[in-house]
Amino acid sequence: MYKDFTVSEVNEVMQKAWSAFYACKKCSLKQRAHFMRAIAIELEACGDALIQTAMSETNLPEARLRGERARTILQLNQYADACERGAWMEISIDTAIPDKNPPKPDVRKMMIPLGPVVVFGASNFPFAYSTAGGDTASALAAGCPVIVKAHPAHAQTSEMVATAIEKAAKQCNMPDGIFAHVHGAGFEVGKALVMHQHTKAVGFTGSYNGGKQLFDWANQRKEPISVFAEMGSVNPVYLLPEKLNTSASDIATMYAASITLGVGQFCTNPGLIIGIESEALKIFTHDLGKAIQKIAPAPMLHAGIAKAYKENKSNALLQDGVHLVAESEMEISSAVANPDGGLRGLPAIATVDAKTFLNNPVLHQEVFGPYSLIIRCADKHEMLRVAQQMEGQLTSTLMATDNDIHQNEALIEAVNNTCGRLILNSVPTGVEVCLSMHHGGPFPASTDARFTSVGADAIKRFARPICFQNWSNALLPEELKNENPLKLLRRINNEWTKEHVVL
């Protein structure tokens, strides 16, 4: 539908972004925030047409898409507020001590933008992690021009959102080139964008293979750059014995819903459930199976994802020692009622013993869709081994009583050590957009465990510190001036304050 950009068109876009970068650096925090809020207003103004287009491209239901647009608008407004508050700039001022030996100079530090940021949209979040999503919002807040590569699975939705951003940019008199929208279904366009000398960072949400490829390209550049790829995660759930004993059926009900939420197409979908062989685990497995049988399959995002889900699930089920517990029994009737039967993701639960799991890396891989594997451990020592050998995860969940927590210290430490978010007695699906959220995790969950892609701290990914030494007050940037004209919270000689610098 949209023609792939040529390499020379990519060059042109990046050249324009580079010129815009110098202009963007000069935009005040207020201007940046104003622009972000204007994008939010334009997104809302796209009205039903945008929702309809996204529905036709992604198969996502209307209510979900309305909710996701609202979340995208919230993100833009929340990060705009954070941009103005300026905590992300981590300002620090040390005043001079001329009679120290050697004399201490006046040094003042703040964050400045990295440069043009290339954002790759996610197929499963056409709004919140795509064109005007979290990566774009945080890069703009940091003062970086943004170049979005439209996800080919929802290119028209992306085009409509891009138009909204461009409209907002014009209204706010933002520098020409602050935003660009690039189409490219093949890998060549993505590669050209990542390898371009003017690209200074990359944001990505998607598969391990996609994210790892961008990361490798970025590190092979003459000047390596940061890639913030939020990749796959299987989000293990540990069922501790006392909790399982008292709540097996309740946990099964809770997880049947979490595993199948949004046809399992969330990066926080719980793909592994780990318990100790027991009567309670049998009850849990039985009840979860029963619940899954009754959940109707729904269409997945696109044919490629539906096909991958079928293949990956079949492959997992073919592994030695893996047994199907149950799958949805609603398939045939649904497929008859809807001609899109081929797109539907059939919910399924399987089980395997821990020894087999530990020895088969295939079973550690994400099966993107409404599928989860129950791992049966012989005892708590085996559960600990599973936790210790777990790859990096966006989330891990403990279903546990206080007593379980106290009696499994080594397990809790091992789980803590392999995830970015540790949930107690709840489900991993659902990622609150707030400052305290961390969405990221040790590799391979993300390529940089030190940064989040959700919440206003995501802005920090696209900025770096610079230190001004021995500058006179009049020549310093507003953020660092003695009189604190922007009323920012700053560290002055190690103390946080909004006060003036007193010399």
Added chain:
Amino acid sequence: MYKDFTVSEVNEVMQKAWSAFYACKKCSLKQRAHFMRAIAIELEACGDALIQTAMSETNLPEARLRGERARTILQLNQYADACERGAWMEISIDTAIPDKNPPKPDVRKMMIPLGPVVVFGASNFPFAYSTAGGDTASALAAGCPVIVKAHPAHAQTSEMVATAIEKAAKQCNMPDGIFAHVHGAGFEVGKALVMHQHTKAVGFTGSYNGGKQLFDWANQRKEPISVFAEMGSVNPVYLLPEKLNTSASDIATMYAASITLGVGQFCTNPGLIIGIESEALKIFTHDLGKAIQKIAPAPMLHAGIAKAYKENKSNALLQDGVHLVAESEMEISSAVANPDGGLRGLPAIATVDAKTFLNNPVLHQEVFGPYSLIIRCADKHEMLRVAQQMEGQLTSTLMATDNDIHQNEALIEAVNNTCGRLILNSVPTGVEVCLSMHHGGPFPASTDARFTSVGADAIKRFARPICFQNWSNALLPEELKNENPLKLLRRINNEWTKEHVVL
């Protein structure tokens, strides 16, 4: 003198560090800080013997080494204070809003240690950037076990410092394996350390080739890890016309001292001086040459560095269009007076026109030692081009009046964009250890421009966020509990406070 560790010895060290890591995570901030302060005391207690050993291994003068040890002690104490203050943990607490739709869970975020950190000591800072130096201090503050690979050029000094650290660890009952000291003159030991599955980050100070190699290895791992390599930098100095007109001789005097300080063996040594062709630039060049002639060459760190300096300087001087302005005329007498003549670094100044510089990448490379190249630009446009094509730098310096700054906005922006520290009317040598310092810069100055290796913010390199969702107060780590038992500054629902969480 010391035998290289075998791969199996490296494995053993890393296995021990991994076990220690779980114990280290449990050490309170107070315990970590106490240990760091104990190391500082033990370093002092090493007395003259340590200084004598370092003198014999590095050729650095006694006063410099005493000063450097004092700085190392200051770093340990300063980072210990910062460890306890806890700002580096960037704690953030969002309390639950159960009646939001969907309900907002209680989420609380803090930094936790990455895991065992491998530190490569620097040849030019046997104390401050070696065994108990800035990288070790920041990794310990973050709660990471540290494995130091001794620099082969000062292995005995390193051994003495390691013994001091081990003594402090015993006194403070720190977990066994919190610190290890590894010898390895060949690259194999370094490679084995970086590639080991239990290594979670690397700190390095040294050459571009060394740092880039570690970075490439780390990214080729199955689980890539962060490498914080502070590599070479040529630290350009821009002489703006009005300032140069009024102060050519003064600047020449100031820079003759900075270029030859410590025999030019600082990563912030000014290696490029950029001016516009003029009578004032001639006076500056003449006066700088005269001053350099009178500065006696002194012994460099070791024969390898002295040889590399001679070769790199000769190679630079052989490039088309490069002319020697002056070199020290004190060579022969000094060499006669001292049998170590071959080790001496002969100060020298050369010059080249900007066109030649822009077209010859050899001239952009660091010549580690007391050497600087004056670049003559035809006009301010050519100076801007030089700034725009400059590689990433630890520091850049502007010698400028207020008027110069106002009339060269594009130049200032270009310089700002390529450095980590921007100095006005001073010299880049001398790096103040304080919170507002930034020592790092865009590639190739360092492998990660977002982090500093000097000042307590260096701790953040070795930590990552984790988010606790839906935990009861009793089960949360001390740092995140409602009652704030450690009295830390925390963000609660977006506001910085030391108060309790009120639910």
